[in-house]
Amino acid sequence: MSHPDEPMPAPPATNAPLEAAPGAPATATAHPMGVAVPDPSALEAPVPSGAPYRVPAPPPAAEPMTPEIYFGPTPRKPRPLIGPALSVFAVMLWSFVVAGQFASSWSLGIQVRSSEALFVVVSLTFVAWIANMRRSRIALPPRVWTHLVWRSIGAGIVAFILFFCCLVAATATNSAMNADFLVAAVLVLLSLVAAIGGAHLTSPVAPERTPRQRTVLIALWIAGTLLTLVAGVDLGAHG
Secondary structure (H helix, E strand, O other), X not given: OOOOOOOOOOOXXXXXXXXXXXXXXOOEEEOOOOOEEEOHHHHOOOOOOOOOOOOOOOOOOOOOOOOOOOOOOOOOOOOOOHHHHHHHHHHHHHHHHHHHHXXXXXXXXXXXXXXXXXXXXXXXXXXXXXXXXXXXXXXOOOOOHHHHHHHHHHHHHHHHHHHHHHHHHHHHHHHHHOOHHHHHHHHHHHHHHHHHHHHHHHOOOOOOOOHHHHHHHHHHHHHHHHXXXXXXXXXXXXX
């Protein structure tokens, strides 16, 4: 116990540094103004990983998928020679059968002379030749105009050769079997197949037509079908 006359000790200065506990690392130092500042050694310490509560790493980014482009089948190439030739051959063969039937039988009251029937066959064949060569020129334009001329001549020659072969075969078959109706029906069917195949070979893509052109084409097909039916009925009735 102190003596009453002994002076009391002075309080510690506020700007004196704080003493750390023995064995504990110093984490802060006293600021001259009395505010604690972080120890530089504490700032350099490694950041804890947060175990055992670790956040899983994000999955790797997926590679972008390239969409597959489907181009469809390769379009067929136009056949500038055999296509028009088949179309011209179809008109030539059909007109020969129908006009020949009207010229050989007058039972329907329609008197058609052989010269008139020949004129019909030649006229229709020429119109079909011009129309199909025009379509062939649009589907596959020639490099020079002379190529179109030789293409037209070649198509006409091939069409005439096909017609001549069919005519010889039909005459030989009719002489051996004496079946006029069957031979005529086969020839008309062959001309129909040649007309469809020739159009597809000339221009694999259907050409764009105006409403007037479509109307004329439909009218021609209807007229041809009616004439074929009339000639077939006459041939079947009178042989």
